[in-house]
Amino acid sequence: MKKKFALLQKSTLLFLLTFLPVAHAQQLASPTGDVLLRITGNITTTNNGDSAEFDLAMLEAMTQTEFTTSTPWTDNPTLFTGVEVTRLLKAVGAGSTQIRAKALDKYWFDADTKNFANVPAIVAYKKDGNYMRIRDQGPLWIMLPFDDYPEALTETNKNICVWQLLEIVIL
Amino acid sequence: MSGKQLSFVLFIFALLCATQIALIVSQIDKARVQLSNSSPGGLNFLLQTDSIFDEFRHTLSTYVQSSVNADPTPQQTEQYKKQFEMVWSALNVFSLKNPGKNTPLPQLAPLLKDANDFLEKTDPLISSNTPLTIEAAQSIYENTRQISERVHAVGHQYFILSSQQRDELNHRMDTLYRGFWFFGFLLFATAAISTYTLIRANRRSRFLVEESNKTHARLSEVVTELRSGKLERKAKDSFLAAASHDLRQPLHALGLFLGSLEKHVLPAGRPTMQKAQQSASVLTNLFSSLLDLSRLDAGVVKVFKKDFALQPLLQTLEQAFSSTAAEHNIRLVFDSVDATIRTDRVLLDRMLRNLIENAIIHSNGNELKISTRTENSNLLVDIEDDGKGIPNQEHHAIFSEYYQIGNPERDRSKGLGLGLSIVNRLSELLHTSLKIQSNVNQGCKFTLTIPLGRIESITPPTPAANNLLSQDAIDAVIAVIDDERDIREGMEIMLGDQGYATITADSDTELIAILNESDILPDLLITDYRLRENHRGDEAIFNVRKATNKTIPAIIITGDTSPKRVLEASKSGFRLMHKPAAPADLLDAIKQLLLARQRVSD
Numbered sequence: 001m002k003k004k005f006a007l008l009q010k011s012t013l014l015f016l017l018t019f020l021p022v023a024h025a026q027q028l029a030s031p032t033g034d035v036l037l038r039i040t041g042n043i044t045t046t047n048n049g050d051s052a053e054f055d056l057a058m059l060e061a062m063t064q065t066e067f068t069t070s071t072p073w074t075d076n077p078t079l080f081t082g083v084e085v086t087r088l089l090k091a092v093g094a095g096s097t098q099i100r101a102k103a104l105d106k107y108w109f110d111a112d113t114k115n116f117a118n119v120p121a122i123v124a125y126k127k128d129g130n131y132m133r134i135r136d137q138g139p140l141w142i143m144l145p146f147d148d149y150p151e152a153l154t155e156t157n158k159n160i161c162v163w164q165l166l167e168i169v170i171l
Numbered sequence: 172m173s174g175k176q177l178s179f180v181l182f183i184f185a186l187l188c189a190t191q192i193a194l195i196v197s198q199i200d201k202a203r204v205q206l207s208n209s210s211p212g213g214l215n216f217l218l219q220t221d222s223i224f225d226e227f228r229h230t231l232s233t234y235v236q237s238s239v240n241a242d243p244t245p246q247q248t249e250q251y252k253k254q255f256e257m258v259w260s261a262l263n264v265f266s267l268k269n270p271g272k273n274t275p276l277p278q279l280a281p282l283l284k285d286a287n288d289f290l291e292k293t294d295p296l297i298s299s300n301t302p303l304t305i306e307a308a309q310s311i312y313e314n315t316r317q318i319s320e321r322v323h324a325v326g327h328q329y330f331i332l333s334s335q336q337r338d339e340l341n342h343r344m345d346t347l348y349r350g351f352w353f354f355g356f357l358l359f360a361t362a363a364i365s366t367y368t369l370i371r372a373n374r375r376s377r378f379l380v381e382e383s384n385k386t387h388a389r390l391s392e393v394v395t396e397l398r399s400g401k402l403e404r405k406a407k408d409s410f411l412a413a414a415s416h417d418l419r420q421p422l423h424a425l426g427l428f429l430g431s432l433e434k435h436v437l438p439a440g441r442p443t444m445q446k447a448q449q450s451a452s453v454l455t456n457l458f459s460s461l462l463d464l465s466r467l468d469a470g471v472v473k474v475f476k477k478d479f480a481l482q483p484l485l486q487t488l489e490q491a492f493s494s495t496a497a498e499h500n501i502r503l504v505f506d507s508v509d510a511t512i513r514t515d516r517v518l519l520d521r522m523l524r525n526l527i528e529n530a531i532i533h534s535n536g537n538e539l540k541i542s543t544r545t546e547n548s549n550l551l552v553d554i555e556d557d558g559k560g561i562p563n564q565e566h567h568a569i570f571s572e573y574y575q576i577g578n579p580e581r582d583r584s585k586g587l588g589l590g591l592s593i594v595n596r597l598s599e600l601l602h603t604s605l606k607i608q609s610n611v612n613q614g615c616k617f618t619l620t621i622p623l624g625r626i627e628s629i630t631p632p633t634p635a636a637n638n639l640l641s642q643d644a645i646d647a648v649i650a651v652i653d654d655e656r657d658i659r660e661g662m663e664i665m666l667g668d669q670g671y672a673t674i675t676a677d678s679d680t681e682l683i684a685i686l687n688e689s690d691i692l693p694d695l696l697i698t699d700y701r702l703r704e705n706h707r708g709d710e711a712i713f714n715v716r717k718a719t720n721k722t723i724p725a726i727i728i729t730g731d732t733s734p735k736r737v738l739e740a741s742k743s744g745f746r747l748m749h750k751p752a753a754p755a756d757l758l759d760a761i762k763q764l765l766l767a768r769q770r771v772s773d
Contacts (some may be wrong), residue, residue: 072212073264105223105257107215134256135263159212164260 020080028091031055036139037123041100041170052092056125056139059083062091065122067145073137073157080143085113089170098171101142104134104141104164110171111160119144119152123165137163177368184361191354195347202343205336213333216506217326225539226317229255231312235305243302251308251733255297258315262286282321291315291492297298335378337376349740401592419458419730419750420655426451427661430754431668455751460589462749463521467596474515474600478624481550482509484520485541492527496539499531501556506542513624514601522597525590526617527552534558536614555616561609569607570595647765648672650693650723652682652711654703665754671761678703679711693723695764700729700736724764728752 029046040051047053057143059082067079089099101109114122124143125131132138141163146153234243264285293311296303303311429448436444489505496503512519512749525539530539536558543552561569570591598605598619609615649671651662659675666673674693676682679702686693696715700708708727718723718727730750746760 073267075267105219105261107219134253136274137260137264155212159215163264164257 002042003142008170019123028052029058031058033057036125037165039088039092039094039170040167040169042095044095056131059123059125062087065120066126067120067122067148068073069105069143069147071143071146071161072161073161078149079126079128080122080124080141082122082140082143085121085123085142086117088123088168089113091147092170093142094170096170100169100171101160101165102167102169103162104166107162109156109159109162111156115154116144116149116157119149121160134164151166174368174371177364181361181364181368184357184364187263188354188357191350191357195350195354198343198347198350198707200413201555202340202347205340213329216264217322217329220265220322221319221326223254223257223261224322225314227258228312228315228319229724230254230314231308234303235308238302238305238308248302250305252297255293259290259294260337262290262318266415271678276325276332278321278325278328280323282318285704286318286323391591398603420658420752422451423452423728423730424460424655424657424661426455426751427658427665427756431661431664434668451751452753455753458751459749463593464589464596467593467600472518472600474518476513476515478513478626478628479516480509480629481512481543481552482507484516484523488520488523488527488541491524492531495528496531500772501531501534501536502538504538504540504542506540507552508543508545510545511545511624511626511629512550512621513628515622516602518597518601519621520592522601522619523552523554525594526619529590529594530554530556530558530615534615545623546620550621550623551552552619552621553616554619555614557614560611560613560615561607562611563609566607566609607691646670647694648674648691649695649697649761650674650676650682650715652676652679652696652698652702652715654678654699654706665757669758678706682711682715686715686719692719692721692770695761696723696725697761698725698727700727700731707739712745724768726760728756728757 017038017170028045030047035053036056036059037054038051041054045052062083065083065084066079068079070075070077085099091095097113098110099113100108100110104159121142121144124141125139127136127138132141142161142165144152144157144161197442231254234247234251237243237247262283265286291313296307296311308667347716409763411565428475429444429451433444433448485505489503522717526541527541530536534556536556538557540555541552542555543550545551596606603622604620606618606620607615608618649666651659651673653659653662653675655679656677659677663673663675673686674682674689674691676685679698683693698711702708702711708729709751712723712725726746726748728750746764748757748760
């Protein structure tokens with residue numbers, strides 16, 4: 001009888017463990033400051049109608065990833081700090097790997113995140129430790145560690161590095 | 172094409188291939204760099220920049236228009252501030268990732284400088300908390316327009332430049348394409364020629380290997396011949412053949428004369444006569460062994476294997492050698508099992524005779540023991556003496572011709588040294604193994620291995636054959652053809668003594684003439700093999716038979732010992748005898764033929 005109870009306890013724990021991340025992911029905080037990024041389209045977790053909105057505090061609250069790389073758009077190797085794109089997509093429960101990144105200057109580009117599945121692509125909010133102004137291609141900039149992954153320096157990967165990022169649409 | 176020329180062409184082709192590869196690689200590298208430079212990003216970037224400038228100017232112009240009537244709203248100031256930020260951002264990136272980075276455009280440097288000045292000058296105005304005055308906004312609008320136009324012009328230059336680059340790239344690609352075709356052809360040609368050369372070389376080497384194998388085989392043959400003394404033997408054979416014919420004639424005649432003289436010698440001369448006859452017979456024996464060797468070498472000796480009992484053969488040998496053994500003070504011991512063996516009886520007899528004779532004459536021992544034993548399916552015959560023995564190093568040599576141990580003065584009464592060499596050839600011919608076991612002063616033991624036969628296969632000898640030889644002389648006319656007068660006379664005397672009527676002639680034509688004249692038909696024809704004017708005995712017989720229209724039995728007597736001649740003579744199919752023929756042998760042969768003829772006519 002005691003044994004059965006232990007088993008029940010175990011299975012409950014297992015059940016909780018299995019559904020905890022999902023339950024957590026479904027709870028997305030609401031932005032308190034200026035909205036820097038909107039994720040729309042094929043997503044399951046939202047905090048404002050059909051879209052998930054992020055302010056700087058929310059982004060900074062997530063696990064941060066940083067790397068130093070040279071880019072076609074900087075003079076010297078630069079340190080970028082931000083959140084991994086895949087982490088963001090998981091947080092909003094994206095139903096597809098196809099994304100469209102839109103920028104402030106109306107530039108947009110489509111890509112499949114599978115193309116850089118092994119490369120920790122980030123949505124950067126800091127460049128060399130400083131927040132970016134619009135004139136510095138900020139406030140958000142999708143960036144790939146090209147120096148660490150030279151083979152990732154393809155034309156499409158370069159083009160998905162959208163600066164002045166406003167919105168990601170899951171297609 | 173010769174191999175050298177081919178190699179040269181191959182070398183040239185390989186060189187061309189290498190050059191071609193270097194060329195292609197360098198072209199590919201250039202194309203790669205060009206491709207990375209002419210990315211579509213550049214054009215899109217220009218497009219974006221243009222649009223950002225447009226937006227900024229549009230915002231400014233709206234601001235100016237609305238400011239004429241009312242104070243600007245905070246949204247409007249925020250709007251142009253944001254737009255200015257974006258212009259800044261665009262120019263920032265433009266200075267970094269300018270389209271003329273790799274092919275500098277002359278207008279670019281002053282443009283970037285002016286753009287920077289414009290940004291620096293305008294920034295305080297835009298960033299200030301007080302909204303822009305209409306004049307300031309108009310001035311900024313004008314400056315922006317100028318910068319924008321220049322950016323546009325640079326963009327156009329870039330467009331032209333990238334078109335040129337694209338053409339260059341296309342051209343390079345064309346070159347590469349053609350280069351690849353040429354390279355492919357070269358590669359194919361090189362491979363084809365290499366393959367051809369390889370096949371040729373292979374064929375050639377195979378041919379060479381075959382040739383070398385052949386040469387090797389021939390060489391080893393010659394070496395074996397040299398080692399075995401075959402070459403020497405050949406030379407000896409031809410020498411003997413040449414010399415012995417001349418020696419045989421007188422010897423043959425001597426035999427005939429002595430034979431016929433015997434009856435006419437006075438008693439006082441008898442011992443001398445006997446000595447003379449002995450000498451003649453020794454001489455005849457020596458020649459016979461020489462001739463035997465020649466015959467063995469010529470391969471005219473045919474092996475007739477049959478099953479027979481060994482015992483009678485050994486008994487005959489015992490009888491034959493008892494007196495000789497006594498003369499040499501050697502005790503003969505025969506200790507044999509009764510066995511049936513399968514081999515050529517005549518040749519085995521010859522081998523045993525030679526071995527026994529050799530032991531009696533040369534061993535200097537006291538006892539000679541001939542014993543037999545069976546081992547597996549073979550009968551081993553040991554011929555063992557207790558004499559001086561043969562040193563180990565001489566074991567091989569004793570089978571050579573004319574080789575005699577301890578006879579440096581070459582006492583010919585001890586033979587020519589051919590006995591064992593004949594034994595050796597005979598053992599090869601019969602495929603029987605002949606082993607020798609001997610050491611100095613420890614006697615000598617020869618062992619012959621003969622396969623055992625089956626007793627039921629023995630055919631009893633026909634009594635008729637035995638009777639044949641015991642018949643007396645028969646009345647007959649014998650015709651003799653010989654180009655030597657001595658021989659003719661000797662034959663005439665000898666045959667006359669035996670009661671035969673004799674006709675002699677020095678050639679077949681003479682004989683035919685005599686026969687025609689006297690109208691006599693001979694019962695037998697005896698002819699020399701080598702006649703005058705290169706006639707041969709068999710031809711003579713043929714001619715006589717044709718002339719008389721009768722198949723007269725014939726005997727050819729030849730003095731030739733050369734294997735070729737012996738072979739030739741034996742091929743003629745007539746009864747063949749060798750000079751010097753002992754009178755008794757000749758008479759035996761005559762009797763046999765005459766009897767056979769009688770039996771046919773009976």
